[in-house]
Amino acid sequence: MKSAVRRTHGPEVLGGVGGFAGLFDASALRAYERPLLATSTDGVGTKVAIAQAIDKHDTIGLDLVGMVVDDIVVVGAKPLFMTDYIACGKVFPERIADIVAGIARGCAETGTALVGGETAEHPGLLGLNDYDVAGAATGVVEGSRILGADRVRPGDVVLALASSGLHSNGYSLVRHIVAGAGIQYGDRATDLASDGTTWGEALLEPTRLYTAPLLRLIAQTGDAVHALSHVTGGGIAANLARVLPQDTWVELDRSTWSPPPVFRVLADLGNLELTATEGTWNLGIGFLAVVAADKAEAAASALLQDGIATWQVGVVGDGPRPAGEFEQGAKGVDGGAVRLVGQYSDQGAK
Incomplete structure (x- = not known):
């Protein structure tokens, strides 16, 4: 260990392991x-x-x-x-x-x-x-x-960064579904893998780490990245709404991606529509990046080269928003308004 x-x-860490307090040289x-x-x-x-x-x-x-x-x-x-x-x-x-x-x-x-x-x-x-x-x-x-809502402008493109699976949110629902289906974690997950992977192993797929690729993207593209959203508790729409200005809105197009098999299989086992889980699971999107429209293609390409599938999922709008129900901010933040529209693609996961 x-x-x-x-x-x-x-060299910034002083004192090694085992002290009462960790020391970090902040001279830099x-x-x-x-x-x-x-x-x-x-x-x-x-x-x-x-x-x-x-x-x-x-x-x-x-x-x-x-x-x-x-x-x-x-x-x-x-x-x-x-x-x-x-x-x-x-x-x-x-x-x-x-x-x-x-x-x-x-x-x-x-x-x-x-x-x-x-x-x-x-x-x-x-x-x-x-x-x-x-x-x-x-x-x-x-x-x-510093990135955040004050940098976001109408016309900015919203990029979706693929998740590695469930990450670390919504596991109370996962465990409820698995228990209700009579599945043991040592059972083979034949619906998810053909290599003998068990349910427990499949559900422990580690969270994808985005920090290093996103820092490289910020360094490479200058002021192109305006805001970032980590899709964790609360789901896709609520977390994006937290980093948008109050007078803006985004419609995220479900047809631009297909939720990976783990989400579909679990939803089927729980007799749930995928749309009913959007406030609980990431459904294949681990991060969202709001970027300048003229730099969106280059940003998506850079992230793809870094091993993260990335695609355009929406555009920031302002003024009167379309009729219908939107998520309006979350976790005490009075941010923008976001909703998901359309139907999920069945052409294979991003």
């Missing part, structure tokens, strides 16, 4: 004219219950980094460092090492130093094999380069 953590350390921030610190904290949610059920813990850490660090890049910030917290009924060293090694892999992929953490036993509160994970990260962005 210590070896995995040390691999995330650059002197190069910023107005350095703004960005911070985020989150957990993985009930996805950990599936990891516990099949005793596979090496990907949960990647999910944690995705939930925490990928929120920082939304404002255009470069992550600096992260800490983690693991609460468990009993410490099993190999299990904790697997979890932390996954966090370290995610930190290395996103350029984040893992500078510290805490593992706590809570006997009598958590079961012997139960645990939960959480983390917090800090990043920095130049004050004049």
Whole structure:
């Protein structure tokens, strides 16, 4: 575990592993004219219950980094460092090492130093094999380069960035559907894979990490990227609405993509229409980027070269919006208005 953590350390990290506090040399921030610190904290949610059920813990850490660090890049910030917290009924060293090694892999992929953490036993509160994970990260962005709703203009293009699957949201619904269908996590998921993959393994597909590709995109395209939205709890429309100006609206065209099989199979098992899950699952879109119209094609091409399928899903409008129900902001943010329109494509997932 210590070896995995040390691999995330650059010369800015002082003191190594095991201290009461992690130390990070912030001297590099002197190069910023107005350095703004960005911070985020989150957990993985009930996805950990599936990891516990099949005793596979090496990907949960990647999910944690995705939930925490990928929120920082939304404002255009470069992550600096992260800490983690693991609460468990009993410490099993190999299990904790697997979890932390996954966090370290995610930190290395996103350029984040893992500078510290805490593992706590809570006997009598958590079961012997139960645990939960959480983390917090800090990043920095130049004050004049911060992304957000104030940069968005009518006519901007909304690009969808493909997810790797469920990511780390909506697992209470997933577990309810699986239990109701009488499926065991050790059963082969023949509807999802032909290689003997079990349901538990398929549902633990790690969250895709977007930080490094998005930072490269921002660096390559200058002022082309105006706003970013991380599609997590609340679904596609609500999360995009959070980063739009109040007087704007977007209709996201469902026909531009096909939700991957995991969403279709689960919806069928739960006797749900895909549209009924839009506020719970990402349905194949992990991030949304609002970009200048004349740079949209170049931005999509750059992300594709970085391994992320990207496509145009909508355009920012202003003035009177079309009749019908829209999502209007979310989580206390009075943002723009967003709704999904049309029917999902059946031509294969993006």
